[in-house]
Amino acid sequence: MLTYEELLQAIPHAFKTTDLAHWGPKQTGKVRDIYHGGNETILITTDRFSAFDRVLGAIPFKGQVLNQLSAWWFEQTQDIVANHVIAVPDPNVTIAREAETLPVEVIVRGYITGVTSTSLWTLYAQGDRQPYGISLPDGLHKNDPLPDPIITPTTKATGGRHDERLTRDQIITQKLVEPALWEAVEQAALALFRRGQELAHRAGLILVDTKYEFGLINGQLALIDEVHTPDSSRFWILDTYQPGSATEPANFDKEFLRVWYVERGYRGDGTPPAMPTEFIAQAAGRYIQAYERLTGQIFIPGETPANDRIARDLLAYETAGERPQ
Numbered sequence: 001m002l003t004y005e006e007l008l009q010a011i012p013h014a015f016k017t018t019d020l021a022h023w024g025p026k027q028t029g030k031v032r033d034i035y036h037g038g039n040e041t042i043l044i045t046t047d048r049f050s051a052f053d054r055v056l057g058a059i060p061f062k063g064q065v066l067n068q069l070s071a072w073w074f075e076q077t078q079d080i081v082a083n084h085v086i087a088v089p090d091p092n093v094t095i096a097r098e099a100e101t102l103p104v105e106v107i108v109r110g111y112i113t114g115v116t117s118t119s120l121w122t123l124y125a126q127g128d129r130q131p132y133g134i135s136l137p138d139g140l141h142k143n144d145p146l147p148d149p150i151i152t153p154t155t156k157a158t159g160g161r162h163d164e165r166l167t168r169d170q171i172i173t174q175k176l177v178e179p180a181l182w183e184a185v186e187q188a189a190l191a192l193f194r195r196g197q198e199l200a201h202r203a204g205l206i207l208v209d210t211k212y213e214f215g216l217i218n219g220q221l222a223l224i225d226e227v228h229t230p231d232s233s234r235f236w237i238l239d240t241y242q243p244g245s246a247t248e249p250a251n252f253d254k255e256f257l258r259v260w261y262v263e264r265g266y267r268g269d270g271t272p273p274a275m276p277t278e279f280i281a282q283a284a285g286r287y288i289q290a291y292e293r294l295t296g297q298i299f300i301p302g303e304t305p306a307n308d309r310i311a312r313d314l315l316a317y318e319t320a321g322e323r324p325q
Helices: 004-013 062-077 120-125 168-173 179-202 255-263 277-295 307-320
Strands: 026-028 032-037 040-045 085-090 093-097 104-112 144-151 205-217 220-224 233-237
Touching (some): 062 093, 062 179, 062 277, 179 205, 205 277, 255 277
Antiparallel strands (some): 026 032, 040 093, 205 220, 205 233
């Protein structure tokens, strides 16, 4: 684990986006830049974060954690469902197959928690016993485990729709996903979540809930985007979780950033407060600890990729069909 002093020193040198215009059209997302070219996509992770949609900042090594942790999870789950990864030539870079992204984000929840207006706990506390069309029993308390993990789908942030709650019937009737394909998605998502819970438990963590994105590659279902990272999943530290207690468990996820903003009155509108360097270093440490706990490996920062080195590796892949090492 990097020391607190090393994390502080790294803040001014947080990774900046690599320009790969030669590869193809660029699309910038919350935590990655995407270059589409031919049958492969280049995903370049960055140290941007979004505790809210419009908040961007720099947390050193966060991009590398997201990239390397996702790559590790893809290896742990490839027997459940195919994925889009071809190679990870650099701590910051994933070469992936182009996929037809399904228009539904798949949220799997093992606990009833959350503070936003659409969170499972908020809806339940307001008396909704069938959020997302799923029946829940009376008597649940905040942060209780659910009787069984449930899937709460939402729309993807495309076409003017953003995180709209969906039910299984709506997905079918609106023809967002064909019935047989959606059944395969549900089966894969629940199997992925069970595997995630098992491996998280071995690491002294609880996988509370997570987001999966699926796509089609040559007509076959595939797992895409990132998976089981502190940005896409909620992880509690196992020995801080007390069932039935109002005390919030300690966490290794993006909620740490969101809570910091909310405590200062910021909820996504206007100019966000500036984060002090000490807090940024703490956030970086949490991301790295999540990586080290889950993988059992010591996090060793990779060099910030120089344009010529990445371009050289990708050119070799393009021209010779060889996977960069």
